[in-house]
Amino acid sequence: MKGNSHESFSDKLFRTLAAFGAAILLLVMAALFVELVSNSWLSIKKFGFGFIFSNVWDPVKEEFGAAASIWGTLVSTVIAMLIAVPVGILIAFFLVELIPEKFAKWIGTGIELLAAVPSIIYGMWGLFVFAPFMANTVQPFLQSVFGETELFSGPPLGIGMLTAGIILAFMILPFIASVVRDVFKMVPAVVKESAHGMGSTLWEVTSKVTVRYGMQGIIGAALLGLGRAIGETMAVTFVIGNSHRISTSLFSPANSITATLANEFAEASEPLYLSSLIELGLILFLLTFVIQIVSQLWLRQVKKKMGRQ
Amino acid sequence: MKKRSALPRKIFDKIAALLAYLAAFAGLFILGWILYTVAARGFASFNLAFFTELPNPPGIEGGGLANAILGTIILTLLATLIGTPLGMLAGIYLSEYGKNSKFAEWARFFSNILMGTPSIIIGIFVYTFLVVPFGNFSAYAGAVALAVMMLPVVARTTEDMLQMVPSAMREAALALGTPRWKTTLQIVFRAAKSGLITGVLLAVARISGETAPLLFTALNSPYWISSLSEPTPNLTVTIFNYAMSPYEDWQQMAWGASFLISAGVLFVTLTTRFLLKEKK
Numbered sequence: 099m100k101g102n103s104h105e106s107f108s109d110k111l112f113r114t115l116a117a118f119g120a121a122i123l124l125l126v127m128a129a130l131f132v133e134l135v136s137n138s139w140l141s142i143k144k145f146g147f148g149f150i151f152s153n154v155w156d157p158v159k160e161e162f163g164a165a166a167s168i169w170g171t172l173v174s175t176v177i178a179m180l181i182a183v184p185v186g187i188l189i190a191f192f193l194v195e196l197i198p199e200k201f202a203k204w205i206g207t208g209i210e211l212l213a214a215v216p217s218i219i220y221g222m223w224g225l226f227v228f229a230p231f232m233a234n235t236v237q238p239f240l241q242s243v244f245g246e247t248e249l250f251s252g253p254p255l256g257i258g259m260l261t262a263g264i265i266l267a268f269m270i271l272p273f274i275a276s277v278v279r280d281v282f283k284m285v286p287a288v289v290k291e292s293a294h295g296m297g298s299t300l301w302e303v304t305s306k307v308t309v310r311y312g313m314q315g316i317i318g319a320a321l322l323g324l325g326r327a328i329g330e331t332m333a334v335t336f337v338i339g340n341s342h343r344i345s346t347s348l349f350s351p352a353n354s355i356t357a358t359l360a361n362e363f364a365e366a367s368e369p370l371y372l373s374s375l376i377e378l379g380l381i382l383f384l385l386t387f388v389i390q391i392v393s394q395l396w397l398r399q400v401k402k403k404m405g406r407q
Numbered sequence: 408m409k410k411r412s413a414l415p416r417k418i419f420d421k422i423a424a425l426l427a428y429l430a431a432f433a434g435l436f437i438l439g440w441i442l443y444t445v446a447a448r449g450f451a452s453f454n455l456a457f458f459t460e461l462p463n464p465p466g467i468e469g470g471g472l473a474n475a476i477l478g479t480i481i482l483t484l485l486a487t488l489i490g491t492p493l494g495m496l497a498g499i500y501l502s503e504y505g506k507n508s509k510f511a512e513w514a515r516f517f518s519n520i521l522m523g524t525p526s527i528i529i530g531i532f533v534y535t536f537l538v539v540p541f542g543n544f545s546a547y548a549g550a551v552a553l554a555v556m557m558l559p560v561v562a563r564t565t566e567d568m569l570q571m572v573p574s575a576m577r578e579a580a581l582a583l584g585t586p587r588w589k590t591t592l593q594i595v596f597r598a599a600k601s602g603l604i605t606g607v608l609l610a611v612a613r614i615s616g617e618t619a620p621l622l623f624t625a626l627n628s629p630y631w632i633s634s635l636s637e638p639t640p641n642l643t644v645t646i647f648n649y650a651m652s653p654y655e656d657w658q659q660m661a662w663g664a665s666f667l668i669s670a671g672v673l674f675v676t677l678t679t680r681f682l683l684k685e686k687k
Binding site: 105106108109111112113115116117118119120121122123124126127129130133134137185188189191192193196205207208209211212214215216217218219220221222223225226227268271272275297299300301302304305325326328329330331332335336356359360363364376379382383386387389390391394 | 413416417419420423424426427428429430431433434435437438440441442444445448492493494495496497498499500501503504505510511513514516517518519520521523524525526527528529531532534535536555558559562586587588591612616617618619622623626643646647650651658661662665668669672673676680
């Protein structure tokens with residue numbers, strides 16, 4: 099007798115339906131990729147690889163290059179990571195080591211709620227509240243401390259690369275903090291106690307034992323944050339300033355892939371213009387795809403290792 | 408041997424602790440700052456007209472966002488109606504049938520990838536897939552974009568929740584001669600009910616505040632919805648359009664819409680957290 103021969107018709111139907119549900123996940127991904135490639139084909143054919151490196155963005159002359167948008171995406175993401183990773187680790191240190199569990203739960207929930215705030219709200223707050231704060235307080239302060247360096251040159255407008263990066267940092271902070279907290283909690287007490295026994299201070303135990311022990315998990319958390327930051331749209335669109343010029347100053351208005359898409363997609367009537375925008379989307383998709391794959395493989399590796407111990 | 412002083416190390420330890428306190432405080436402060444701003448500025452634009460009238464052109468007093476409120480509710484409901492059954496079917500397959508098969512592994516892998524795909528990319532995808540062929544922006548397209556974002560969330564939580572049901576329950580039902588589909592839907596689902604509801608709520612919280620997937624799919628509209636195959640007014644795209652406009656009364660409206668969306672999303676998120684805690 100075959101294994102499934104007693105399966106009734108309704109059971110077969112149900113199993114097929116369920117398999118169809120799972121297949122949808124694969125089909126959506128496949129269709130998404132095919133649509134992005136086929137719709138950006140016009141631009142791929144016209145500009146080739148030069149698209150990635152060209153800094154021209156001229157809808158009138160129909161000359162398009164992605165360099166400024168890619169640059170903005172990368173720089174704002176790097177700023178966000180530089181802030182959110184250390185601050186996230188500090189928050190995890192605070193929650194796990196410095197305060198009683200009772201309070202840690204509440205404060206942890208508060209931090210995690212930052213992730214629940216919709217990104218357009220970050221945009222509103224960023225544009226109307228945080229950008230003026232940057233322009234009036236933070237940017238003049240940075241200029242007075244560091245002088246007229248390249249990085250902080252130009253008028254303090256409030257909007258621009260730096261503001262976008264900082265707001266991105268706020269948005270990914272809860273993801274990083276909560277994963278790092280879980281990683282810290284997984285470190286066996288014996289390992290920490292042996293360091294305490296040697297006379298180490300609390301911070302020495304954390305930085306030299308806990309962080310090293312959980313390094314792989316922390317890198318996983320950083321990858322998670324990176325994946326989120328790079329594709330974030332609305333918050334960045336509100337504050338980055340929408341300028342296709344590449345500038346060395348972090349105070350200058352800039353653009354990211356997502357901001358260019360959000361601002362220009364609806365008004366792109368020429369086929370080549372639209373196709374170039376979709377190619378921008380394809381580049382972003384490939385970037386996040388690679389980050390996702392690396393982080394998934396990484397986390398799988400970590401889980402395997404943790405499982406063995 | 409010279410004795411090393413412990414003092415610098417202790418001072419450094421105190422500094423690190425201080426920085427950690429500051430970091431946690433800063434996180435909470437930002438949350439408070441955002442919520443306070445949205446509540447204070449948003450509440451100022453609430454009145455009866457805000458909830459019952461159509462938007463006015465800039466410069467004309469009064470008017471409301473009733474059409475956008477209704478539109479957001481319709482889009483969210485429609486997306487939930489599409490995304491939940493498909494996501495649950497996928498979850499059922501992963502938990503009850505596929506398990507560790509190659510196909511199931513791939514489905515899991517790609518559902519994680521889909522979860523990490525930027526929402527604006529999903530918006531573009533649905534634009535090329537549904538808006539261009541049919542020739543117009545529509546509630547359908549907007550809802551499909553949101554449903555695509557729901558799919559992986561519902562699928563994975565469904566799988567997790569079904570996994571938590573002891574297999575003894577399935578075996579008991581099957582031993583009585585209950586067909587597999589009935590066992591799944593009437594026994595396993597019932598046992599996992601609260602978890603499944605939580606999963607759907609989680610997904611709803613994730614999509615109801617989304618803007619980027621709607622920009623090129625549902626678009627926006629200053630009128631009431633008369634059919635699902637037309638550009639559909641919604642709160643989030645309205646916030647974007649109004650905030651970027653130079654008109655102060657529109658910006659004020661955007662604050663009102665922001666408050667409404669934040670309150671809704673935070674309410675659903677907190678409910679989900681509460682339900683999850685109950686389960687544990």
